[in-house]
Amino acid sequence: MQEISNRRLVLKRIIDIILFISKQGIAYRGKSEALYSLADIADDNQNHGNFLNLVVLLSKYDPVLKAHMSEAITESKKRKDSGKGKGRGRLVTFSSKTTINKLINICVRQVKPEIVKEIQAAKSFSVNVDSCQDVGVVDQAAICVRYVKSGIPQERMLSMVPVRKSTGEDYRALVSNELAQLGLNLQDLISVSFDGAGNMAGRYNGLQARLKEEVPKLIFTHFYAHVLNLVLGSATSSCTEAKNLFGLLESTSVFIHELFKRTSLWVKKISELTAGQDKLRRLQNIEKTSWWAKDKALTTVMEKTRYVALIKTLSAISSSTEFEPKVSFQAKALMDSFLKFETILTAFTFKKMFDLSTPVSQYFQTPTLDYLKAWGFIKCLDMDLRRYLDTFDDVFKAASLFSSDVQDLMHAENIDLDIQTTLPLRRISKKPKKHDQLCEDEVTLLATDPKRLYTISVYKVIINTALVKINEKFVCNEDLMKDAACLDPKNFNRIKENGIPNDALKSIASIANIDRELLSKELESLQIILRNCLKLFGMSTFLLGSISKIQIHKATKKTTKMF
DSSP: OOHHHHHHHHHHHHHHHHHHHHHTTOOOOHHHHHHHHTTTTOOOOOHHHHHHHHHHHHHHOOOOHHHHHHHHHHHHHHHHHTTTTTTOOTTTOOOOOHHHHHHHHHHHHHHHHHHHHHHHHOOOOOEEEEEEOOSSSOOOEEEEEEEEEEEEEEEEEEEEEEEEEEEEHHHHHHHHHHHHHHTTTGGGGGEEHHHHHHHHHTTTSSHHHHHHHSSTTOOEEEOHHHHHHHHHHHHHHSSSSHHHHHHHHHHHHHHSSSHHHHHHHHHHHHHHOOOOGGOOOOOOOOOOOOOHHHHHHHHHOOOOHHHHHHHHHHHHHHHTTTHHHHHHHHHHHHHHTOOOOOHHHHHHHHHHHHHHHHHHHHHHHTTTOOHHHHHHHHHHHHHHHHTTTHHHHHHHHHHHHHHHHHHHHHTTTOOOOOOSSSOOOOOOOOOOOOTOOOOOOHHTTTTTTHHHHHIIIIIIHHHHHHHHHHHHSEEEOOOHHHHHHTSSSSGHHHHHOOOTTTTTTTHHHHHHHHHHHHHHHHHHHHHHHHHHHHHHHTTTGGGGGTOOOHHHEEEEEEEEHOO
């Protein structure tokens, strides 16, 4: 009986370790998982994996686990020394990959039904599907669900399923079968969200189109964070100057970090000019699929001391005899680009745009994302960018001030280089004209005004590209979002004064199979009930703009009980 009791105690500790690793989202396995390899774990450099390392760590402070692991390691060493084949022998270790996988599957079987119960209680839910290849080059589809529990949006990963074929029909069968196995009704599915791939978002043969054949009123949303990535990605490739800027940042990062000798020189130069964490600052690579990497790369460079440190590093490489001629030439070419005012002005153009868009992107990646609030962020971003169209003079002044500060700092550091502080006149090639041709190209007319030429051909092109793409990509569910705005307590005061718009609530009424007039009357009744609740508890009706949905739910419930 004592042995059984001890094994149960060991198993409880093993399960706690599994739950901890799962919650932290870290890997279980390592390369060296045989128990005999743990005998000298303090002195070896082998990768035993997070699970076994945690078991060994806890066994130092837990006598039950320590006794079990000591016996298991000793038995494993004896088995190895005897030359016997693989197997656990007579001892139950609870630490093999087979046992761990079984315990993980048991946890899954305990958790999944609870998630399904919550979904069924919510009556409706949405599904997010995305896939990628694992280390075994097997395409794995993650099926996540979103639903509301007690007024709070919940997001859960429901399944991870291997994908055999990737057509829209095959994905439909995969999703439908998985939901059916869990006891979820496909007719309770009200919305789906995927990326923009043709097999997922295609209008005719994509997953969303196939699901709409079964659920006609299904709402499809392209991942908001993914769409914003596409929008800003288009802006960063909208003109030659924009492409040159991010190409320069990427080339410089690769060039500096390509060899340790160049990296150490960068560290030395930045340490001479900065203090604290900036001494450890690395230049950022730009990932093709993540626009925020461009934001990070730009922010890293566009600080005057780091900018000077970068020029100082490139200047040292270009003039040093320790580097090959090819390397010195590359450094000189990169340095000359950073000394151009056009580079700085384009960088400041994007810097302000990223300042406006980064908070929106970060909110889009939160698990408890509120779609109505997200839509409001998009509308605010659109308005901010439209206002930004008319602020080129402010951007130009900021870029000029930055150039002057960099020049002063370069002189203080005895760097014999000059940086441009304004846009130079551009040489425009003259095109031959016919004898009766009187008109001239606008570019030719603006040749003597480089600032206005830049405003038209670069600044406004970048911002207008972002605005056009926002209106293209986010317009699909605009009517639904406008209807949802009517249900937001923040707008109740406005509805009381002006009434419900005639074209409002049509999309929601259609999806829910409710008469639009009946829904409007219920909304008006809800406002009256809510105002009475607030008055009953001595709260001002002006608090409608800040009161949360959960507070409304609790207050209404409390009032119902009283009556």
